[in-house]
Amino acid sequence: MKTKFILGFSLIILSCFLKAQCVSDNCNSKLGTFTYLKTIYIDNTKLVNKPNMVTYLFSKGSTYMVLCCDQAIKGSRLIVNVYDKDKNLIATNKQKKKVYPSIQYPCSATGIYYIESFYEDSKDPCGVNILGFTKS
Amino acid sequence: MKNFTRFGIYLLMPLFVVFIACSGDEEKFVEKKESVDTLPAKVKPDISAEVINNIIMSIPSPLEMATMLKDNGQGYDANLLNPSTNLIKYNTNYKIAFNIGVYSADLGYINIYEKTFSAMSYLQNIKQLGDDIHIGQFFDFETLKRLATNTKNYDSLIFISTDNFNKMDAHLRTQNRNELSVLMISGAWLEGVNIACQVAKLKPNKELTERLGFEKINLDNILVILNAYKNDKYFAQIVTEFEKLKQIYSKIEISYQYVEPETKEVNGQLVIVNKSKSTVNITEAQLKEIIEEIARVRNVMIN
Numbered sequence: 239m240k241t242k243f244i245l246g247f248s249l250i251i252l253s254c255f256l257k258a259q260c261v262s263d264n265c266n267s268k269l270g271t272f273t274y275l276k277t278i279y280i281d282n283t284k285l286v287n288k289p290n291m292v293t294y295l296f297s298k299g300s301t302y303m304v305l306c307c308d309q310a311i312k313g314s315r316l317i318v319n320v321y322d323k324d325k326n327l328i329a330t331n332k333q334k335k336k337v338y339p340s341i342q343y344p345c346s347a348t349g350i351y352y353i354e355s356f357y358e359d360s361k362d363p364c365g366v367n368i369l370g371f372t373k374s
Numbered sequence: 375m376k377n378f379t380r381f382g383i384y385l386l387m388p389l390f391v392v393f394i395a396c397s398g399d400e401e402k403f404v405e406k407k408e409s410v411d412t413l414p415a416k417v418k419p420d421i422s423a424e425v426i427n428n429i430i431m432s433i434p435s436p437l438e439m440a441t442m443l444k445d446n447g448q449g450y451d452a453n454l455l456n457p458s459t460n461l462i463k464y465n466t467n468y469k470i471a472f473n474i475g476v477y478s479a480d481l482g483y484i485n486i487y488e489k490t491f492s493a494m495s496y497l498q499n500i501k502q503l504g505d506d507i508h509i510g511q512f513f514d515f516e517t518l519k520r521l522a523t524n525t526k527n528y529d530s531l532i533f534i535s536t537d538n539f540n541k542m543d544a545h546l547r548t549q550n551r552n553e554l555s556v557l558m559i560s561g562a563w564l565e566g567v568n569i570a571c572q573v574a575k576l577k578p579n580k581e582l583t584e585r586l587g588f589e590k591i592n593l594d595n596i597l598v599i600l601n602a603y604k605n606d607k608y609f610a611q612i613v614t615e616f617e618k619l620k621q622i623y624s625k626i627e628i629s630y631q632y633v634e635p636e637t638k639e640v641n642g643q644l645v646i647v648n649k650s651k652s653t654v655n656i657t658e659a660q661l662k663e664i665i666e667e668i669a670r671v672r673n674v675m676i677n
Binding site: 266273274275276277278279291292293294295297298299300320322323324326328329331333338340341342343344345346347348349350371373 | 428429431432433434435437438441442445532533536537540544581585588591592595628630631632634635637640643644645646647648649650651652654
């Protein structure tokens with residue numbers, strides 16, 4: 239009885255730890271020469287009916303990078319779409335069957351952009367988007 | 375009975391440990407006892423927290439403006455910063471939050487120009503003000519101090535400074551202290567724009583002038599979130615100050631033309647080829663008015 243209890247308890251602790259560690263801590267290093275701006279946390283519990291959506295003002299003359307830091311498992315990749323203020327699709331990291339881990343966007347029109355994130359298909363999604371910039 | 379008690383301990387102890395283990399590094403927000411400007415219960419924002427959060431997220435980091443200035447060949451000028459000696463003037467939660475934003479923008483400017491010898495007093499100020507409103511635990515002063523004294527670590531210094539600012543802001547919002555977060559973001563924006571304005575005053579150029587014209591978008595958004603709390607006296611005062619700026623900006627026109635973008639792969643990376651255009655019509659006289667008004671508002675807010 240005691241052994242089963244300790245085993246169950248350990249599993250709870252482990253799952254809690256694993257959930258917090260599903261994304262590599264140094265994912266931001268993939269920004270390379272881009273300067274870190276923000277981490278976009280994705281509330282996975284709210285992704286069932288609608289994707290995560292945030293806005294950011296992109297300025298012309300700068301190139302932005304949206305990094306997708308996920309578990310890199312086929313079928314649970316993080317998809318990111320970027321729309322302009324009128325909701326025209328500007329960029330997506332899913333091209334046909336390939337999912338890219340990032341998007342680089344040299345901005346030619348200053349304005350508010352929508353960054354939409356969701357998972358391909360996953361029962362236990364986990365990830366964040368990281369936004370960086372550099373001068374074009 | 376003994377077995378029952380032991381069973382109870384076995385049941386509760388793991389729950390307690392799980393609670394501690396899963397709670398991460400979030401700490402309880404303790405209300406500042408002497409706060410004279412804590413929002414009265416009846417003053418609630420008149421827009422949803424989701425809208426406020428989204429606007430806060432949309433305001434660009436002052437690092438972008440500082441980077442543009444540096445890349446345009448503008449030199450570093452410590453006189454453009456809010457003097458670190460102004461710290462003693464910030465004695466209420468609202469003034470503290472606003473000026474954490476101001477000093478953070480100054481720190482960003484210092485870091486971009488790699489003038490780490492200037493960074494120390496600003497790091498200390500942000501840490502002290504952060505402690506005053508119980509978000510200092512998210513500002514890793516010791517690491518930043520170490521990085522500031524090692525001149526090879528600019529990238530890490532910029533990353534950790536920005537990350538710490540974002541964490542302080544996020545913590546305030548998770549603790550339903552969005553009004554302080556709104557002030558921090560507004561302070562950072564105002565300081566970043568003021569630095570750019572002062573540079574434009576001495577050495578105007580087309581890119582900088584246009585950039586300041588496009589700040590109309592950020593000002594409109596900031597006014598939305600400031601207005602949400604305007605039933606409070608302090609917020610009402612800021613809104614009044616910012617509204618004068620809005621009147622000047624209302625004459626500036628921004629246009630946008632969408633053109634369908636293309637995509638290409640460069641060295642395995644997905645790059646968007648964007649052909650959309652945006653333009654801003656801003657005259658020399660309007661720029662002069664903006665520079666003067668920004669300086670006036672900033673002077674009111676930091677003193």
